[in-house]
Amino acid sequence: MAATRFVKINEHVHYIGVNDRYTHLFEGMWPLPDGISYNSYLFDGGSKTCLLDCVRIDSVSEFFVKLDDALDGRKLDYVVVNHMEPDHTSSLKSVLERYPECKVITNKKAVTMMENFYSIGEDRAILVADGETIDIGERKLTFYTTPMVHWPESMVCFEEETGILFSQDAFGGFGTLDGAIFDDQVDWEKYREETIRYYTNIVGKYSVQVIRALKKLGGLDIKMICPDHGPVWRDNIGRIVTLYSDLSEQKTEDGVLIVYGSMYGNTEQVAEAIARSLTEEGVRNIRIRDVSKTHISYLISETWNYKGIILGCPTYNVDLFPPMANLVEVLKKQKMKNHILGTFTNYTWGGGAEKAFAAFAEESKWDVLPTTVDVMGAPKQEDLDKCAQLAKEMAEALKASK
Template sequence: MNTVSVEILKDLYYMGVNDRETNLFENMWPLPEGVAYNSYLITDEKTALLDTVKITKVDGFIDSLKDNLGGRNLDYLVVHHMEPDHSGCIKTVRDLYPEVTIVGNKKTKSMMSDYLDIEIGNFVEVKDGDTLDLGNRKLTFVNTPMVHWPESMVSYESTDKILFSQDIFGGFGALNGTIFDDEMNFEFFQDEMRRYYSNIVGKYSKQAAKALQKVKALDINIICPVHGIVWRTNPDRIVDEYIKYANQVNEEGVVIAYGSMYGNTEKMADYLARFLAEEGIKNVKVFDVSKTHVSYILSEIWKYKGVIIGSCTYNNSVYPNVNQLLYTLKMNKLNNHVLGIFGSYGWSGGAVKELSEFASEGGNFEVVPTVVETKGTMKEDDVEGLKKMAKEMAGLLKAE
């Protein structure tokens, strides 16, 4: 079954596709659980398709669209977001329904020209607060720029109190028969939802927090995002979760991420983890940056307040895979974290120096005072230093 079509309410259809073939989202982020692309169709006095799906799923999507329209024409195509996994079928839909009116904001129109290289044709430009009357249902538009593209917007249907939220409230993971929140365990979806937010939207958390203030003020019964599950029973849960993500509200716990060539830095990480446990920190996650993709490490850092980064010295510098982690963390503008650093070197240092520079410019950190730098393998003084670092980290976390 290429496209899953489910009636959400009378004259409102979910039309989504599961993508289990793509290995890397945006050619960067692993998709071991796949991903869903969601579209919605309203068949009121006027018909409106809300976004499309990735072009690789076009055949089944068009078949589902025709079936749900039941021979009717398509009056409107609402474009909330121009990213190709949601705009991929616009040309096909326009070819099939040449009289369709496309609805978007000013930036949408220019991006359609840039990305699709088509004559736009009938186009209605909407601004904040503008309304599209479909009959019994009316869509009111709210611009959410840079959440996470400049043209991004959402729409609110006031009759049934439905928010069509584009990428907001989305998550990684194919929908394995479960379309709605009351059909699945939230915990089953939560990790991939947080990994989606932290890697795709995280950089724009300041803008996301502003957009979520607008959303929180709405009376919402159902949330229809373009990735992930449809929230028809407890939409407040995903709204509150996203508000927590956007404001980087995190839990007590520590993520230790290290890069090691010959095991010396890895040994330091394991000692640190043990010392943290002895200090009463129950949530400790240890990651080898050469084994675990950075997207998973970032997601766990988004969850936990404590971050400790360790690196061996490589060519008088930080280990390359640690450098990739530092770049990712800096790009995503971390806030509200406690940071510790440690490292090792053979004959000439460099890694800890660069980690210290990151501590001062890579985000808004409270930095643990003790830094441990080992020459070769750990000595007794280094072990004592790691104990002290663990005690300081635990103290700062528990003080919160």
């Protein structure tokens, strides 16, 4: 059998996605140590063909080779734009130039973005509304809007006959597809953490909208999920749906994340003392992160994951240590919940950080431990005693929350 550049998903759906191992920061912010995939699918409706989402423009040459191979001499009739973010649409203009008779199937909100991004007008579009079904040759696709998952124009489409959900960014994750395309071909533990980081970094603050979308799609008989990033789910779709459901409901893990900033080591000593006391109180799942060395992407993901959060830093210009101030501002915008918060600070001649942490504690609406540790210079015995008290309160709060 001759080799093909695409992967056959079934008799009428072909995977023609590409891997990006060159981009360092997704959206210019989020690290991609293992790269990312941009998934695209050719849907064969018999007498008509349809492309479901495009890829980033950097990979358009490779993409066209795969698309041409999958089309096998046929023309492209439609391209579905489920989501307008440029990692999926920056090659759209090239697709329409290559296939001038091709029409874009999308929604009204996406058309405005399409015009603004690429000067592609509504005359090239077929507009669909929530719940509307479109014939693609002898097959049908039904479209469901999923606003703010994670852009306002976002939607998904579903083929009822085979139970395939084309889910755009939903159910996706960071990481390239290294030979394997399907969930039963990959090591899920390798992808799980990067899927969590993708959700918490990109989608997390819209978790209320994710819950609504999951409820809307809950009545569909989904047998396969084809997302725009990460593996195609055909064997255990319950695994990815459950993970997204747990993340959207902000279910947390029983453990403590300590994030500290330290200029000369004194605040780090406090973090170490708290961690040691937590261990003596029976807490086994403890992670310490230096806010100056750990990228905010990972701190968001880990904060989302842990029930107990302890933040500490020195006073800097009568305020929080700047890297910690940045983390606190990001956490405010993430709208996280279901956490227990403890804080510790350090100062030399004048405080300020403790007041900033107190303001964050009030605004976060997390459960806040009564003891705070505020050290002047190097920690003394009375400071270490307070560290032990803070750890005791955290351990008791964790037990009470079960």
